[in-house]
Amino acid sequence: MIPPMQTAPLLRIRGLKTQFALREGLVRAVDGVDLDAHAGKTLCIVGESGSGKSMIARSILQIVSPPGRVTDGEMVFQRTGREPVDLAKLDPAGKPVRAIRGRDIAMIFQEPMNSLSPVHSIGDQLIEKILLHHRLSRHAAIDRAVEALGRVGIPDPRQRLSNYPFELSGGMRQRVMIAMALACRPALLIADEPTTALDVTTQANILDLIAELQAEYGMGVIFITHDLGVVAEIAHEVAVVYLGQVVERGSVDDIFYNPQHPYTLALLSSIPKLGARRKRGQRLHSIKGMVPHPFNRPKGCPFHTRCPEARPGLCNLEDPRKLELNEGHIVACHMRDPAVLTQAAEVTV
Amino acid sequence: MLAFIARRIVYMLVTLVAISVMTFFIIQLPPGDYVTAMVAQLNLQGTTVDPAEMAALRARYGLDDPLPVQYWKWISNIVFAGDFGFSLQWRRPVADLLWNRLGLTFVLALVTLLFIWAISLPIGIYTAVRKNTVGDYLATFIGVIGLAIPNFLFALVLMYISFKYFDTGIGGLFSPEYENAPWSLGKLLDLGSHLIIPTIVLGTSGTAALIRILRANLLDELAKPYVTTARAYGVSERKLLLKYPVRVALNPFISTVGWVLPTLVSGATITAVVLNLPMTGPLLLQALISQDMYLAGSFIMMLSALTVVGTLLSDLLLAWLDPRIRYT
Numbered sequence: 001m002i003p004p005m006q007t008a009p010l011l012r013i014r015g016l017k018t019q020f021a022l023r024e025g026l027v028r029a030v031d032g033v034d035l036d037a038h039a040g041k042t043l044c045i046v047g048e049s050g051s052g053k054s055m056i057a058r059s060i061l062q063i064v065s066p067p068g069r070v071t072d073g074e075m076v077f078q079r080t081g082r083e084p085v086d087l088a089k090l091d092p093a094g095k096p097v098r099a100i101r102g103r104d105i106a107m108i109f110q111e112p113m114n115s116l117s118p119v120h121s122i123g124d125q126l127i128e129k130i131l132l133h134h135r136l137s138r139h140a141a142i143d144r145a146v147e148a149l150g151r152v153g154i155p156d157p158r159q160r161l162s163n164y165p166f167e168l169s170g171g172m173r174q175r176v177m178i179a180m181a182l183a184c185r186p187a188l189l190i191a192d193e194p195t196t197a198l199d200v201t202t203q204a205n206i207l208d209l210i211a212e213l214q215a216e217y218g219m220g221v222i223f224i225t226h227d228l229g230v231v232a233e234i235a236h237e238v239a240v241v242y243l244g245q246v247v248e249r250g251s252v253d254d255i256f257y258n259p260q261h262p263y264t265l266a267l268l269s270s271i272p273k274l275g276a277r278r279k280r281g282q283r284l285h286s287i288k289g290m291v292p293h294p295f296n297r298p299k300g301c302p303f304h305t306r307c308p309e310a311r312p313g314l315c316n317l318e319d320p321r322k323l324e325l326n327e328g329h330i331v332a333c334h335m336r337d338p339a340v341l342t343q344a345a346e347v348t349v
Numbered sequence: 350m351l352a353f354i355a356r357r358i359v360y361m362l363v364t365l366v367a368i369s370v371m372t373f374f375i376i377q378l379p380p381g382d383y384v385t386a387m388v389a390q391l392n393l394q395g396t397t398v399d400p401a402e403m404a405a406l407r408a409r410y411g412l413d414d415p416l417p418v419q420y421w422k423w424i425s426n427i428v429f430a431g432d433f434g435f436s437l438q439w440r441r442p443v444a445d446l447l448w449n450r451l452g453l454t455f456v457l458a459l460v461t462l463l464f465i466w467a468i469s470l471p472i473g474i475y476t477a478v479r480k481n482t483v484g485d486y487l488a489t490f491i492g493v494i495g496l497a498i499p500n501f502l503f504a505l506v507l508m509y510i511s512f513k514y515f516d517t518g519i520g521g522l523f524s525p526e527y528e529n530a531p532w533s534l535g536k537l538l539d540l541g542s543h544l545i546i547p548t549i550v551l552g553t554s555g556t557a558a559l560i561r562i563l564r565a566n567l568l569d570e571l572a573k574p575y576v577t578t579a580r581a582y583g584v585s586e587r588k589l590l591l592k593y594p595v596r597v598a599l600n601p602f603i604s605t606v607g608w609v610l611p612t613l614v615s616g617a618t619i620t621a622v623v624l625n626l627p628m629t630g631p632l633l634l635q636a637l638i639s640q641d642m643y644l645a646g647s648f649i650m651m652l653s654a655l656t657v658v659g660t661l662l663s664d665l666l667l668a669w670l671d672p673r674i675r676y677t
Contacts, residue, residue, distance in 0.1 A: 063580050065572075093586055102582030109581075114574040117593050119671050129582045164672045180582070 008078055009036040010188055010220040011060070011105075016073035016088065018052075018059045018244075027294040029055040029068060031244040034322065034330075035222075036237075037188060042214065042221040044231045044252075046267070047241035050291045053224045054110075056241070057192045060222075061101050062092040079104060080187065103133040106181035110193040112173035116165040122149075122176050123161025126183060133184050148179040152209060171202035175209070182213060188220045195230065207234060228271050232256060237328075240264045243291065243302035250329030260331040262307045263287075301334065309335045350668070350675065357664060361657050368653040369646075373420045376642045376649075382412050383437045386640045423646065434643035438636065443647045446632065451651055453522060454628045457551070460544055462609045464552040465559055466602060473563030474595060477571065492557035500620045504550045508624065511546060522547075522626055547624055551617055555609065562601045570594035596670075603670060606663035607656070 018030035029052050037043045047053045058064045060075060075087040077100070090097040101107075109115040116125060126145040130136065136144065142161070149157035152175040165173055174194060181189055191210060195203040211234060214221050223234060231238055232252065239249035240263060248261035259265050269285040289306045292298055298305050304315035311334065320332045334340045384406050388398045407413050411422060426432040433443035472492075476485040522543045527536045570576070571594050579589040618630030629648055636645040668675045 058577075061581055063577060065577075098583040098585060100583070101580070107581045109574055109578060111574050115578045117575045117579070117597070118673055119597055120593075121672075128584070132583055166673055177578075 008076075008084070010039045010078055011035075011037040011222075012074075012076045013056075013060070014074050016056070016059060016075060017071045018055050018064055018068060019071045020068040022067065025295050027068075028297065029064075029244050029294070030059055032073070033241075033244070033246050035239055035246065035249070037220045037222050038236075039187065039220045040214070040218045041236040042211075042223055042234050043237045043239065044235035045222065045224045045239050045241055046226060046228060046231055048226060048291050050294075051241045052244035053226075053241050054192050055244070057107065057190045057222065057224055060087060060190060061105060061107060062087060062090060062097050063101070064092075077104070077188075099133070102129055102181075102186070103184050104186055105188045105190060106184065106186035107190040107192065108174070108177045108181050108194045110196050112170050112177055112194075112197060113165075115177055116173060118165055121162050121164055122168075126161070126176070126180055129180055130183050144183055145179070148183040149176065151182065151213070152176075152179045153205075154179070170198055171205065174198060174202075174206055178206070178209065178213070182217070185217060186219060188222065189214070190222045190224070192224045193226070194223075195227075196225075203230075210234075228267065240267065243294075243297060245302055245332065246330075247303060247333070248329075248331045250325075250331075254326075254329040258329070260325060260329075260336050261303075261333050262309050262335070263303045266306075266308075301332075311335065314340070353668065353675070354665065357661055361661055364657055365650075365654055368657075369424055369650055370420065372646055372649040372653070373423065373642075374416065376637070376640075376645050377416060377419075379640065381640065382407070383640045383642060384412060386638075387437075390639075423643065427647070427650070433647040436636075436641055436644040438639050438641040438644065443644050446644065447647055447651060450627060450629045450632055451648075451655075453626075455655070456540075457544065457547055457626070457628065458609055460548050461552045461555070462605065464548045465555045465605065465609070468552070469556045469559035469563060470602070473560045474567065474590070476560065476564045477567035478590065480568065488560065492560050495553040495557035498553075500550050500554065500617070501623045503553065504546065504620050504623045507546045507550060547620070547626055550620055550624070555605065555612070559601065559605060563598060566598035566601065567594055570598050600667060600671060603663050603666045606666065607660040609659075 013033060013035040016030055016033040016035075017028065020027040020029060031052075033056055035043065035045075035056070045053050045056060055064065055068070059070050062070060064070065069092065070088050073088050076084050077087055078084045085096070085100070087097065087100070090100075116122070123142070123145060126148070127138070127141045130141045130144050131138070134141070134144075145161060146157045149160055154160055154172060154175055160168075160176075165176070168176065177194075189210070194210070195206050198206060207230065210221065210223075213219070223230075225231060235252045237249065238252055238255040239246045240255070240261065241247070242263050248255065248259070248264045250258075255264060256268070259268055266285070266287045270287060272284050287306055292302075292305060298316065300314075300316045300318050301307070301310070301320050304310040307315065310316070314334050318334070320334045321337065322330050322332050323337055324330050325336070384403050387406075388403060391398055411419060414422070423434060426434060431444075433447060435441075436443050436446060439446060472488050476488045479485055522540055523536065524539050524543070527539045530536055573594070576589065576594055579593055580586075584592070617628065618634055620626075621628040621630040629652065633645060633648045635641075636648065
C-alpha cells in the first residue's frame, strides 16, 4: 500500500533511548526504538498501558519530565527549506528545541480536561502560543486563533476566545487543543491518545477532524493509541510497542493481514468482535499476565514471559534482532528469524 | 460579578450583627459589672464605697437597664452617631483609644502581610521547583524552626540582639523623643525601624506555614498536564512556571489577607506585651479584666468588622484571580 519512499522521512528515529535514573534503579522507558514518520501519512503507535508509547512521544519533543531524559539515539527531523535537525542532540531547556515545539511539531494530549490551564481563557492560551512562534501583531494573532477555532468546528469562535476551559465540554476542549496545534501549521502532529477520554461519538468526530486536517495541510501524524479499531481506521503505518521496544512495525496491511510477532498476534486476537466468535463457541482471548514492572524487566526478548511460543534458553537470554521480512515490515522475534530456525532444525536433527 | 459582591456584602452585614450581639452578651456574662470591678479595686486599696454611691454610679452609666436596652444604646450610637461610648476605666471616649491602637495594629498587620508574601513566594517556588535538594531541605529546616519557636521567646532574643549589636531602642513603636511628637519624616523612619522586629517575630510562623502550603500546592500543579502542554508548545521554563502553576497555586496567598489580621490581634497579645507594642491586644486584655464593656465591646466589634472586610477582600481577590470561583 505504501509506495517505496524516495524522499527522506519527515522524522527518522533510530535507536532512541529514554531512561529514568531513579533511586530504585534505572528505568529504560524507551529502549532502542526505530520509527519513521512521513509527511501526509499517519503512523500509529500501539501498545498496552505502560509500554512506553507516551514516552516515545514526549522524547520526540524533549519534554520527558526529570529525572527522565533522552540518553541515546537520533531523531532527525526534516524542516522545509532548512537543515535537518537531530532532536536528540538538543538541550531540553534550550532555545532551539523550544522553537520547534509547537511550531514544527505540535502535540495534543490525552486529557482534554486538564491539558488547558483552568485559570486562563482559551484565547489567552491560544494567542500566547501563536505569538511565541510568529511575528504577528496581537490583532493578527487573534484573527489566526479565531480562524483555527473555526476550522476545528467550534461555533462562534470569536466569542469562545473569552471562555474558560471549564465552560466547555470534553470534546470541545479537545477541539481547542487541536486548534492550538494547528494554529502554527506544524509539519508533524503528535496525538497522544487524543480520544481516550471522550465518548464514542465525540471520538469519531475528533478522528475525522484530524484526518481531514491532515489531508488539508499535508501534515505527518503520529497517533498513539491502544485502540486497534482506531488504528485500522486511520493508520498508514503501525508500530507495535512492548516495554519500550518496537516489536513489530510495518504498513497497516502488514500488521492486520500478515502479523508476525506473537505479541501482535495476541493483541489482534483480543479484539472483541460482535457475534463472529461466539458462534464458533470461542471465548475472547486475553494476553496472560501483566506487563512486567519496569524494574524487573526480563532479560532477552521482553515478551518472553507471556509469549506462547517462547523457547527457553533462547528467548529469555538473547535479544532478538530486528528482521526486515519485506519492504518496511520489521519484526523483532527469534521465532521468525530464519537463521535461528535453521539452526534449531539442525539441533533437533 | 455584581450579584456576587452584593450577596457577599449582605452576608457580611448579617455576620456583623450576629457578632455584635454575641460580643455584647459574652462581655456581660461574668458576674458583676464595671462598678463591681472598680469597687473591688478600691477595696484593695483600703477605700470603702457606699452602696448608695455604687447605685448612683450604676444609674449614671446605665448599668441597671436590661441587657437588650444597653445593647441597643451601645449599637445605635455606633451605627448612627459613630460614637463608641465612653471608656469607664480610662475616662476617655473609646474612639480616642480605639483609632490610635487600631491604626497601629493595622499598619503592623499590613507590613507583616507584605513581609510574609515577599519572603514565602520566592522560597516557596524555589523549594517546589528544586524539590529534595539541599536548598529545599535548608528552607524546610528554617521554616520548621520558625514555626516551632514561640513568638515571645523569639521576640526576646531579637530584642537582645538588636540592643546589643545594633544599639536600637528596645520595644515600643517609637523612640522616646518621637513618642508625642507630631508626624514627620523622622517619626516615620523611627516607626519603620521599630517595626522591623515585630514584623519578623509576627511574620515568621506565617511565612513558614505559607512556604509549606505553596510548596505542596505547587508540587501538585507542576505535575498537571497543562504544564506539559505549555512546555510542549515551546513556552520557556521560567515564563511557564510563573504564568501557569504559580498562578494556580497562588490562592492560599490571597486567603492570608483574611486570616493575618485576626491572628495578629488575638495571637499577638503576648508578643505585644513583651515588645511593649501599643497594639490592640494588651488594651483589649486590660479592658476585659476590668469589665470596661464599651471599650472591650468596641474593640471586638471593630476587629471583627476588619476581619470580615478582610475576608471579603480576599474573596474578591480570589474571584478576580480564579475564574472558576467567579462563575460558580
